[in-house]
Amino acid sequence: MDELKEWLVRFLRECRQEKGFVLPVYVTAIGSNGSMLFVRGDDQDSAVLARHSVDAVIAPPINVIVTDSMGDAAHAVLGSERAPVLRVLH
Numbered sequence: 001m002d003e004l005k006e007w008l009v010r011f012l013r014e015c016r017q018e019k020g021f022v023l024p025v026y027v028t029a030i031g032s033n034g035s036m037l038f039v040r041g042d043d044q045d046s047a048v049l050a051r052h053s054v055d056a057v058i059a060p061p062i063n064v065i066v067t068d069s070m071g072d073a074a075h076a077v078l079g080s081e082r083a084p085v086l087r088v089l090h
Helices: 002-017
Strands: 025-031 036-041 046-052 062-068 073-078
Touching: 002 025, 002 062, 002 073
Parallel strands: none
Antiparallel strands: 025 036, 025 062, 036 046, 062 073
16 A cells, blocks of 8 residues: 555556646545545645545556546546556546
8 A cells, every 4th residue: 555655646647747636635445356445635734525445455457537626537447557647637
């Protein structure tokens, strides 16, 4: 989970700094085993809004979708054979 958290921080930083995403953001992480996490975050805090655990971990590959308060969205996959690539999905 620490690896996922570190990766999410980098991914969100890229969304904010390079893609101009506006807070708050909503993050959904969905593992290949069906586990998922849905979080709302802003400058001050983050809150888990929903969670479903099939196993003790969210198994890779993990699809991550981020949406911001202006309706922009981005998608990336963590743990696939390819390096994670941020795709903005306007």
